[in-house]
Amino acid sequence: FVSATQMKGTVEKEDENDKLLSELEKKKLSIQEVRRSLPVFPYRSDLLQAIAEHQILIIEGETGSGKTTQIPQYLHEELLLSVQGYTVKGMKIGCTQPRRVAAMSVASRVAQEMSVKLGNEVGYSIRFEDCTSERTVLKYMTDGMLLREFLTEPDLASYSVIIIDEAHERTLHTDVLFGLIKDIARFRPDLKVLVSSATLNTERFSSFFDDAPIFRIPGRRYPVDIYYTKAPEADYLEACVVSVLQIHVTQPTGDILVFLTGQEEIEACCEMLQERCRRLGSKIAEMLILPIYANLPSDMQAKIFEPTPPGARKVVFPTKVIVATNIAETSLTIDGIIYVIDPGFCKQKSYNARTGMESLIVTPCSKASANQRAGRAGRVAAGKCFRLYTAWAYKNEMEDTTVPEIQRTNLGNVVLLLKSLGINDLIHFDFMDPPPHETLVLALEQLYALGALNHLGELTKLGRRMAELPVDPMLSKMILASEKYGCSEQILTIAAMLSVNNAIFYRPKDKLVHADTARVNFTVPGGDHMVLLNVYTQWVETGHSLQWCYENFIQARSLRRARDVREQLEGLMTRIEIELKSCEDDTVPIRKAITAGYFYHTSRLTRSGYKTVKQQQSVFIHPNSSLHEDQPRWVIYHELVFTTKEFMRQIIEIDSSWLLEVAPHYYKARELEDASSKKMPKQAGKSKEELG
Ligand code: ADP
Numbered sequence: 001f002v003s004a005t006q007m008k009g010t011v012e013k014e015d016e017n018d019k020l021l022s023e024l025e026k027k028k029l030s031i032q033e034v035r036r037s038l039p040v041f042p043y044r045s046d047l048l049q050a051i052a053e054h055q056i057l058i059i060e061g062e063t064g065s066g067k068t069t070q071i072p073q074y075l076h077e078e079l080l081l082s083v084q085g086y087t088v089k090g091m092k093i094g095c096t097q098p099r100r101v102a103a104m105s106v107a108s109r110v111a112q113e114m115s116v117k118l119g120n121e122v123g124y125s126i127r128f129e130d131c132t133s134e135r136t137v138l139k140y141m142t143d144g145m146l147l148r149e150f151l152t153e154p155d156l157a158s159y160s161v162i163i164i165d166e167a168h169e170r171t172l173h174t175d176v177l178f179g180l181i182k183d184i185a186r187f188r189p190d191l192k193v194l195v196s197s198a199t200l201n202t203e204r205f206s207s208f209f210d211d212a213p214i215f216r217i218p219g220r221r222y223p224v225d226i227y228y229t230k231a232p233e234a235d236y237l238e239a240c241v242v243s244v245l246q247i248h249v250t251q252p253t254g255d256i257l258v259f260l261t262g263q264e265e266i267e268a269c270c271e272m273l274q275e276r277c278r279r280l281g282s283k284i285a286e287m288l289i290l291p292i293y294a295n296l297p298s299d300m301q302a303k304i305f306e307p308t309p310p311g312a313r314k315v316v317f318p319t320k321v322i323v324a325t326n327i328a329e330t331s332l333t334i335d336g337i338i339y340v341i342d343p344g345f346c347k348q349k350s351y352n353a354r355t356g357m358e359s360l361i362v363t364p365c366s367k368a369s370a371n372q373r374a375g376r377a378g379r380v381a382a383g384k385c386f387r388l389y390t391a392w393a394y395k396n397e398m399e400d401t402t403v404p405e406i407q408r409t410n411l412g413n414v415v416l417l418l419k420s421l422g423i424n425d426l427i428h429f430d431f432m433d434p435p436p437h438e439t440l441v442l443a444l445e446q447l448y449a450l451g452a453l454n455h456l457g458e459l460t461k462l463g464r465r466m467a468e469l470p471v472d473p474m475l476s477k478m479i480l481a482s483e484k485y486g487c488s489e490q491i492l493t494i495a496a497m498l499s500v501n502n503a504i505f506y507r508p509k510d511k512l513v514h515a516d517t518a519r520v521n522f523t524v525p526g527g528d529h530m531v532l533l534n535v536y537t538q539w540v541e542t543g544h545s546l547q548w549c550y551e552n553f554i555q556a557r558s559l560r561r562a563r564d565v566r567e568q569l570e571g572l573m574t575r576i577e578i579e580l581k582s583c584e585d586d587t588v589p590i591r592k593a594i595t596a597g598y599f600y601h602t603s604r605l606t607r608s609g610y611k612t613v614k615q616q617q618s619v620f621i622h623p624n625s626s627l628h629e630d631q632p633r634w635v636i637y638h639e640l641v642f643t644t645k646e647f648m649r650q651i652i653e654i655d656s657s658w659l660l661e662v663a664p665h666y667y668k669a670r671e672l673e674d675a676s677s678k679k680m681p682k683q684a685g686k687s688k689e690e691l692g
């Protein structure tokens with residue numbers, strides 16, 4: 001690494017670009033030529049043969065070899081030719097993806113390769129967005145969506161092939177699918193099951209699926225030089241920005257991929273990069289900075305794959321800098337990456353089965369992840385990976401592999417779903433890696449407290465309705481409780497807004513004060529959920545005005561997405577026969593409905609700050625919360641996020657007596673007695689309402 005001020009080599013770079021351009025012109029491949037150039041292509045017929053011979057096949061291949069985009073097409077082409085006769089006409093080929101962004105992007109690529117309109121022959125299905133039709137034969141979907149399809153079609157009768165893709169990710173939903181699909185494959189001998197994975201531990205999959213054969217697609221990989229920092233980086237975001245600039249000015253032309261942990265970080269990094277580029281002006285060659293993360297709208301995602309457009313200045317191809325979450329590790333293949341910058345972190349869900357607390361934590365990634373990340377640099381030519389940590393840290397501080405999600409998450413959702421599928425004995429369910437016993441028990445207890453299961457552990461009527469909604473049990477319960485409190489209109493909006501959470505308010509670095517003032521102007525009594533409701537209501541009143549969003553530092557895209565989600569939920573409400581009712585301006589029914597779903601997430605202000613009621617765990621109000629100054633005595637939070645400490649994000653103020661009303665079997669009056677007022681800190685007196 002040299003210092004960022006050593007900006008040399010701009011002139012040479014332009015020449016190099018010209019050369020590159022003419023080479024690319026020569027090499028410009030048609031989309032069909034690209035297809036034929038992929039590593040999987042020479043194995044097309046061998047692969048189809050193996051699929052014909054075995055019901056279950058494990059497919060292993062490097063990222064970018066064409067597993068996701070090509071194999072479903074090969075099967076579909078075979079169907080048209082009716083050669084092998086194992087795919088039945090009119091049946092679908094389903095391919096699961098752990099991430100929604102990947103499902104959408106891959107489907108759109110395949111539609112393009114097949115010259116069909118997305119949503120016709122090739123479609124995708126992700127939560128709250130179904131882009132398929134009667135004609136769809138290749139269906140890409142999130143693993144969670146396929147799981148939900150079991151509710152309406154327990155034997156997946158409309159599918160001839162199921163591909164569980166990105167199996168190595170071991171998401172909770174993929175792991176549950178393994179068990180369910182292995183089971184139905186036994187009585188559906190005509191169903192073909194493909195489990196496809198990056199080159200990671202594929203023997204595990206084989207042995208789980210009764211020693212199914214592994215088909216290995218030999219990869220093409222160029223060498224990647226790995227560099228470590230000499231000392232740990234205090235600020236990895238800053239280190240990323242500096243590294244990008246250094247690579248850009250000192251290294252030969254090539255696109256750069258940066259791995260960060262989430263949307264906020266990615267946006268911050270992109271802004272910092274834009275800002276430095278502006279300051280350096282024509283001293284450096286142009287860069288095209290592109291973010292990619294789960295909530296990124298699809299039009300923005302598409303930019304990642306577009307060939308770099310000619311630059312505004314003389315330089316023909318600006319360097320692409322892609323700032324991504326670990327979605328770019330294996331799910332999406334971006335061609336042309338030569339440099340990878342890896343700070344070595346990822347955001348992970350972590351669950352404490354003892355306290356029942358789940359939070360998102362930025363943690364060091366595993367060695368396996370780090371190696372996948374480095375691999376992204378060697379797809380088209382020899383590359384370089386800059387690890388922003390020490391070689392020592394790699395060796396001694398990073399785990400070999402990532403712990404499967406099933407072992408570090410709340411299982412409420414999955415347990416409710418399995419119960420609705422009639423699977424009662426969860427202890428003996430065929431899990432590849434079983435979840436910890438305490439986690440299962442806790443999930444059962446929580447569902448019982450929510451009223452979804454009876455004391456025998458059987459699904460109740462409420463539980464059955466809860467399972468109909470494609471959301472977590474607590475959110476589901478909140479929505480269903482709104483019926484009783486006559487506030488379903490408001491609760492639907494809140495549920496929709498929570499689902500686009502954290503992407504509503506826009507905070508550009510150069511207008512922080514304005515943005516924050518705009519945000520404060522939305523404050524209404526009751527808490528953050530009420531603020532979300534207020535934002536949405538005002539937006540609807542302005543006739544969904546873009547100008548209004550702009551003036552108020554609101555991300556219009558997120559609101560449009562919330563509107564879509566709301567519409568979908570509204571449809572589901574009609575299906576489960578819940579009337580839409582409004583409580584007008586009274587916030588109490590709304591907050592009671594939220595309490596009915598989230599009573600587990602209650603914290604009380606004590607002399608030593610906020611503590612969760614049951615576990616006495618210290619938690620803090622997120623600085624962005626509208627209640628940050630108020631410090632009400634009793635609050636309910638939507639989620640916990642651990643950054644420097646456990647922050648409660650999206651909170652409302654409640655009356656502790658509501659807890660007895662909504663969860664009498666969980667809370668006892670004694671637990672909810674307030675400490676006498678003289679023991680309370682002064683600021684508690686500021687709270688607006690007198691509480692229980
Ligand atoms: P694998 O699943 O084995 O990792 P993919 O099938 O996703 O591989 O990708 C194979 C190739 O298809 C990539 O190298 C890239 O050239 C191309 N490709 C995949 N997705 C897209 C996309 N959304 N846009 C453009 N090209 C893509």
Ligand code: MG
Nearest residue numbers: 067068330331
């Ligand atoms: Mg893939």
